Amino acid sequence: DAGITQSPRHKVTETGTPVTLRCHQTENHRYMYWYRQDPGHGLRLIHYSYGVKDTDKGEVSDGYSVSRSKTEDFLLTLESATSSQTSVYFCAISRDRGNYGYTFGSGTRLTVV
Amino acid sequence: DQQVKQNSPSLSVQEGRISILNCDYTNSMFDYFLWYKKYPAEGPTFLISISSIKDKNEDGRFTVFLNKSAKHLSLHIVPSQPGDSAVYFCAASAGAKNNDMRFGAGTRLTVKP
Numbered sequence: 001d002a003g004i005t006q007s008p009r010h011k012v013t014e015t016g017t018p019v020t021l022r023c024h025q026t027e028n029h030r031y032m033y034w035y036r037q038d039p040g041h042g043l044r045l046i047h048y049s050y051g052v053k054d055t056d057k058g059e060v061s062d063g064y065s066v067s068r069s070k071t072e073d074f075l076l077t078l079e080s081a082t083s084s085q086t087s088v089y090f091c092a093i094s095r096d097r098g099n100y101g102y103t104f105g106s107g108t109r110l111t112v113v
Numbered sequence: 114d115q116q117v118k119q120n121s122p123s124l125s126v127q128e129g130r131i132s133i134l135n136c137d138y139t140n141s142m143f144d145y146f147l148w149y150k151k152y153p154a155e156g157p158t159f160l161i162s163i164s165s166i167k168d169k170n171e172d173g174r175f176t177v178f179l180n181k182s183a184k185h186l187s188l189h190i191v192p193s194q195p196g197d198s199a200v201y202f203c204a205a206s207a208g209a210k211n212n213d214m215r216f217g218a219g220t221r222l223t224v225k226p
Contacts, residue, residue: 035216042117042202042216043157058213090156101147101159102214 003027006091006105013112019078021108023091025071031094032074033058033102034066036087043090049074081112116140117205119217127225132190134220136203139184143205143215148177148188151200151219160201161188193224 045058092102144165149157
């Protein structure tokens, strides 16, 4: 979807290094989310944001931090990458805090070696 | 804990026949349910949803059925087409607090020509 882009699309990094994934939206949606997808687990929420500088933890937040300094950008940082953080990461946006379907980005495949 | 469960990792059906994907949930606070479809190397896309005040919602070839007493929902695709081949995720949220939307592990549907 052109309204939400993730970068990079693929990344290989070494254990112990910091990594930042970027999510950029052009829809001016208030809510932004970071999920990870792993076999057998589906999608699990890492962190979400309900406005600039307003963020909260999700189901699997340990080892991750986020920042949102602008409406359009939501950054996910792995402070010290571990092999267990090898996954596909998806960013999603939603217009409001209601029961709407999310719009997802195309994902970032992260491999920690 | 897996609050949303899709017990069938895969399903194969013949083109033109009905596809039935199942989903069970354990949290009685869930009151809104969604299905997402995911193609390889893409993010999930919203397909159809249902509120707990309904037991059926239809959109073209796609119908979702909700059985609250059994905590079970299903997605019916009739007739199935090869382009429907994808991974389908069931998701659930609890009212306005949908920032904690929970996803199932997904079912891979293959529609054979």
